Amino acid sequence: MSEPTLAEAPGRPGDRGTMDATTGIPPAVTEETETFWAAAREGRLVVEGCSSCGAESFPPRGICRSCRGRAMIPVEIAGRGVIYSCTVNYQRWLPDLEVPYAIVLVEFPGHPGVRVAGRLRGCPPEAAAIGMAVEVGFEPGPGGFAIPSFVAAG
Numbered sequence: 001m002s003e004p005t006l007a008e009a010p011g012r013p014g015d016r017g018t019m020d021a022t023t024g025i026p027p028a029v030t031e032e033t034e035t036f037w038a039a040a041r042e043g044r045l046v047v048e049g050c051s052s053c054g055a056e057s058f059p060p061r062g063i064c065r066s067c068r069g070r071a072m073i074p075v076e077i078a079g080r081g082v083i084y085s086c087t088v089n090y091q092r093w094l095p096d097l098e099v100p101y102a103i104v105l106v107e108f109p110g111h112p113g114v115r116v117a118g119r120l121r122g123c124p125p126e127a128a129a130i131g132m133a134v135e136v137g138f139e140p141g142p143g144g145f146a147i148p149s150f151v152a153a154g
């Protein structure tokens with residue numbers, strides 16, 4: 001299997017964090033989510049936008065949560081996010097899983113309806129706090145997928 005080429009997190013060149021996130025269950029790619037995973041492999045965060053009403057949503061489901069329209073188009077999100085919620089996982093769900101680590105749920109200014117979950121890396125888990133500014137990056141995940149994660153913006 002070839003190593004996926006991943007973009008580094010903005011502002012933190014060379015920093016992939018101290019943890020290995022490849023332990024876990026690979027995502028099940030569907031018709032609705034394949035655009036997201038393809039963009040992730042290029043280091044880009046892409047969500048769904050409704051071509052009828054403009055509402056954005058994540059995760060992609062192929063249907064607008066606002067108007068039930070099905071004409072969804074990819075919308076790329078750039079720039080900082082803000083932690084909406086966070087938790088620290090201490091449970092070793094799998095034998096090779098490194099714990100503890102923080103999981104954060106992140107909102108993006110100008111993109112209501114979109115919240116993306118991922119690990120917080122580059123700082124101790126207990127540093128995660130609601131309202132903290134973060135930048136999205138991608139790191140190698142299970143099955144060779146690039147999965148979103150976050151680093152403190154600064």
Ligand SMILES: [Zn+2]
Nearest residue numbers: 050053064067
């Ligand atoms: Zn809509």
